[in-house]
Amino acid sequence: MAKAKKKAQQEVVKPEKDVVASMAEAFREKLLKIVQSGVKDLVIDLMGVEMVDSVGIGVLVATHNSVSKAGGKMSVTNVSEDIYKLFKTMRLDQHFEVSPVAG
């Protein structure tokens, strides 16, 4: 499902669908495998994603915790206005870098 692009030390993952309960378990496993492969700069690109629920947020926080433990970092980019507001409200920006979609 999610596409992953490699650029040197960086790995960009695009879920390309809403990050919600029904896909969370498979997405969590995919991200964990990437972290276990030794990636130190993980970027989750939410371009086109319209919804992230609490289960999806849980996957992002769990992945961030795993990357940090392994000495790396995670960031989330191209976040829609509504999801950006949700992440700020839930103070996720205090855990990892969150960048809104341009324009």
Place this chain on the structure above:
Amino acid sequence: MNKCLGPMTFTVSHNPDGIDLRFSATLENIDRVAEETKRFVRRMDVEEHTFDVFLVLREALVNAVIHGSGGDGQKIVSCTLRLEDGSLIMEIEDEGEGFDWRGCLAKSPDPNSDCGRGLGIMKEYCADFRFNDKGNGLIMRKRLSSRVAHCQEISALPSIK
């Protein structure tokens, strides 16, 4: 319209001001309820800003499926949506034993935990919600600013003579 897929249940009943859904407690069915809700708000002409509606509805459904029903697809969750006085009323009920919602609402989510944010989101995004005493039923009211809601407000005013 009724849709039954083998042992899995997913039924939708339409009425003039709302829809009633009954479905097997699976995470995939939450997505189907979200799709039906999108169609409903489009029909009701209240599509102006629906992110908050879909978010709180999803949180309530996740609670009902994962916690209320324990992920048991044999259990049924019911969800009723209706437009009333410019607000969308959402009622969700599961067949589970309920939970200590008073205790859970009093707690703040652990920022480092990967779970436990659902009720926190509901508190932030829905000013008006209440559980039944047992905790297996929830009613939420989201105020809508739309042409329909606006018209209903105006029609509620006394007529000029």
